[in-house]
Amino acid sequence: MAIEVMLRSEPRSEHILCDIRFAGTQRTIVHGLRQRVQTWVLPMAIVDPVHEPLDPIFDATDLDRTSGCSHNDDRKLGDELIGINGLSAEASANAWQGLRWSESSICSVWHRQDARRSGYRNHAVPANSDTAGAVPFISRPGRMQIEASTMYEADLVYSLSVVYFFVVVIGVFTIGRLASDLAPRGIRSRTPWSRPLSALRLLTYKSWRMAGWNSPSVGAVLLAAVGTVFFSALALGPKPYYWPTDAKYGNSPPIATRTGWMALACLPFIIAFGTKANLVSVLTNIPPENLNVWHNWVSWVMFVLALIHTFPFIVYHNDKGDTLMEFQTGGVWLTGVVALIAQAWLTIMSVSWIRNRWYEFFKATHLLFTAAFVVFFFLHCNFRLTSWDYFIATGAIYFACILWALANAYFKFGISTKASISLESPHSLRVAIATTSSWQPGQHAYLRFLTGGIHALTTHPLTICSMSSKREQDNEMVFYVHPRGGMTRRLAEMARKQPESRVRVLVEGPYGGLPRRWSEGSDQTLLIAGGSGTAFTLSLIEDWLSQGIRVSPCTLKVVLATRDPEFRVWYIEELQRMSERQCGAGLTEVSGLSIHIHETCDPAMIKRSQPRALEEVSTSDDEKVHQSEAMTRLSASSSLSLFGVRFFRGRPDTAAAVKSACMQGQADTVGVVVCGPSGMVHDVSCEAAAQQQRILRGRAGPSEVWFHKEAFS
The missing domain is CATH 3.40.50.80 (Nucleotide-binding domain of ferredoxin-NADP reductase (FNR) module)
Structure with missing residues (x-):
């Protein structure tokens, strides 16, 4: 004998109506709700047709009335059929089973813990003549067991896997850096070690040139290939991609759920790879300008994951015919679309030939669209599960890097530094800054020229062409710039009209340098x-x-x-x-x-x-x-x-x-x-x-x- 349970929420009411059907017989039970840390615990006992209580099939169900499941499915709670694994009345004795309603029965970490302490369980029950067909997914118990165990913990299963991947890669490079620093100087020329070292260098040096474009090194391509395999396996490996059409699993296709969490986990590392003063460079000794390549690549990974997260929802709701309603009834779709548009702008505008062609415009809009993306992405996530943790990590990384860079710039160069500008030739502009700071050969600094206008919002990375003196009181930091457009062209015109012009400048750095x-x-x-x-x-x-x-x-x-x-x-x-x-x-x-x-x-x-x-x-007789x-x-x-x-x-x-x-x-x-x-x-x-x-x-x-x-x- 099959059992079906229907939960209905009354508007402006703190009660839930539970309709229980036993082979055509329906009973309605009104349950009061007890609020506990944004969680309502609902004790239930199933009653048989002759009004004799049986052992409870489940002890507690976690219902979050504020966020519900991820996509406002709490509005449709009364229309969703909730199956209790298709158990017959006979099979329900002394059994504890979990109830899956709509898309997500456990809506946060602490909700999960509360439900587990209350006896919440997730496991499949073999299909039999009594259960087959009662709830559609029971006819596929194996798949239900796998999906049920991961859907409630998608943030832990998929997001943390991405975090572990990046941490392992950074750890490998950190170990390699330490081994290089601690190795005796003469070990490189010894035969047993020279060949492994040359093999690693071969991976780093070898590249290809195609249509005027230099490919990344073989080592970078191999690392990118490893990342591609990892992300592809994690996103496309688990099945199914969509819920079966004959079942009520909610509005989030599995592939959309996991790729969304994977994309979120990329965010802190994109910021870490993109900032000039960052911990990754300290650990691995990889200059920030080289890490910027990975900042770009991981951004593309996140963008592709965001697209894979988006399109299944479009396909699903297009089949249901309620796409417009989703936009009108909730902010999840709207904030997601705005965040995706901002992310598309950031990613596409970072293509090298586009960035170089309109560098000033790129720099001015990059921060604006970054802020828009993070804000709307945050609103889109809406505190679900552990999403808040990733935004905290992103903010901590970004502001720590910015504060360190600003403090370093202030104490080294101050805010009243002036640069002397002279036009050495039509193709060479000399910028000289008197300073007491020191630097290493081959390093570069970021200059922000405070000459007024929108150009003052952007910084320019320039290589330092002089060497610092051991006597720090008379150092001169010299840069040679090829005037092109934007700020550099404006400085060249200023130097042409008034030789040895002096302009205020903010200096950030130095960064990079030779190995x-x-x-x-x-x-x-x-x-x-x-x-x-x-x-x-x-x-x-x-x-x-x-x-x-x-x-x-x-x-x-x-x-x-x-x-x-x-x-x-x-x-x-x-x-x-x-x-x-x-x-x-x-x-x-x-x-x-x-x-x-x-x-x-x-x-x-x-x-x-x-x-x-x-x-x-001039020719003169003057001695x-x-x-x-x-x-x-x-x-x-x-x-x-x-x-x-x-x-x-x-x-x-x-x-x-x-x-x-x-x-x-x-x-x-x-x-x-x-x-x-x-x-x-x-x-x-x-x-x-x-x-x-x-x-x-x-x-x-x-x-x-x-x-x-x-x-x-």
């Missing part, structure tokens, strides 16, 4: 740069000179490529300043240093390789003028000779330069650093990867070749 391997030195070091990346080499050259590496038989070769006809003018001026600082430190001769400048512009446009100060000297001219010529000539500067026409063969450095018999360790256009970076990285393959095969050559690339835009 630890740079400071350890190499027998042969090769710096390759092109375009705006050429200025990046200045701080590295000075650091190489100041570290005492020049005393050993180490060599440094710098290969530069430029289309700027005035590049040699300002670059040699910077070398001249560098030589003055180094000569003041006792440097009179540099062995092993050579700088090759490859000019690809029209030869007629190239200016003489003399500083601008020399060109401005002081002649002395000044002679001293300037001597200084420029000394700089060229001191640094071994040579000029070439045409593009350099960067891959051949790397191969040549690795073929020299005296070099056991070779370091390669590149900063330039994507094509140049790809050529150099491929040759560095080829050297790792040579080491793995045991062929003659340096026992270690390490490589570092700087992002260039």
Whole structure:
């Protein structure tokens, strides 16, 4: 004999009507509700047709009248058929079974715990002649058992799985960083360790170039593939995707439920990977600019999961014909759609060619749409289950990173810093900031120019082209900028109208920098740069000179490529300043240093390789003028000779330069650093990867070749 239970809520009433049907006989029982931490506990005892009480089939049912199940199904409570696993009256004796009503019978963590303490159970009962057909899903007891055990804990099963995945990946990279830092310096050149190290470097260096676009490294692609398999298995592995049409399971298809929780779990890590001052960089020693790639990729993962979460609802309610009613009767759909639109904008606008084309607009709108997305996503989740925990974690990570960055910027640079701006050439803008702070070679900082207008809302990441002095009271932080559009073009126009202009600027940083391997030195070091990346080499050259590496038989070769006809003018001026600082430190001769400048512009446009100060000297019989001219010529000539500067026409063969450095018999360790256009970076990285393959095969050559690339835009 089958039993069916119908729960009906009366408007503006604190009672629930329970209709119990026994083979055509119906009885209605009115139950009072006892409120307890947003939970109403409803004790029930089933009565047989002859008014004899049986042992209760279930002890308690958790009903949350404030949020109900996830999608306002509490409004339809009176229309939903609730089955108690299709038990017959005979099978119900001394049994405790759980009652599943609508979509979610346990609506929060503490609700779950209360219900369990009250004797709530979830397990399937084998179908038999008495139970088959009483409730549709009883004919499939195995699937019901699996789904019933996870639907009430989707946040724990799916969200925490995503959290564990990210934590494990970060932990692996942290262990790798610690192993690298704690390993003895000479272990890299030993045969048992050099090959595993080269294998890891091969995964990091090897990439492909397709249609002018550099692919991520093999290692990054493999890690992304692992993530794709994980998320695909977690989202698409469990079945079914939709509830059977012959059953009343509520309005949330299973695939929509789990992908929604998976998307929510991605949110804290997107923020952690996207902030400049973050704990992940501290643990793994991965610079924030490299983590930003994963910020972008995880954002795409979350967006795809959000789409998979959304479309099953559209399909389901389109079949029911109540899509418009869902929009009108509750805010869940509306807040979800607004959050999805904001998320789509953030994700699509972050595509590299779109972001670079409209960078100022991208930066200005990114924060606005981020705020809109988080607010409406929060309203969409509406405190369900453990969703609140993920928003707390997201806010804690974001504000901790922001406060740390602001405090660091305030104590290092203050709020009244001014930058001196001069236009060195039509393609090069020099920005100099006097400061008492220090930094490492290869680091970059974010500058916010307070010149008025909307441009003051955005920051600009710029590589520091000078090296900090040990005497912190007279440091000068120098940047070279290629004026394009927006703020940089405005600064160039300002410097053209008024040379040596000074503007207020807020400095945040420094961030990034070269790997630890740079400071350890190499027998042969090769710096390759092109375009705006050429200025990046200045701080590295000075650091190489100041570290005492020049005393050993180490060599440094710098290969530069430029289309700027005035590049040699300002670059040699910077070398001249560098030589003055180094000569003041006792440097009179540099062995092993050579700088090759490859000019690809029209030869007629190239200016003489003399500083601008020399060109401005007028011919005069005045002895002081002649002395000044002679001293300037001597200084420029000394700089060229001191640094071994040579000029070439045409593009350099960067891959051949790397191969040549690795073929020299005296070099056991070779370091390669590149900063330039994507094509140049790809050529150099491929040759560095080829050297790792040579080491793995045991062929003659340096026992270690390490490589570092700087992002260039």
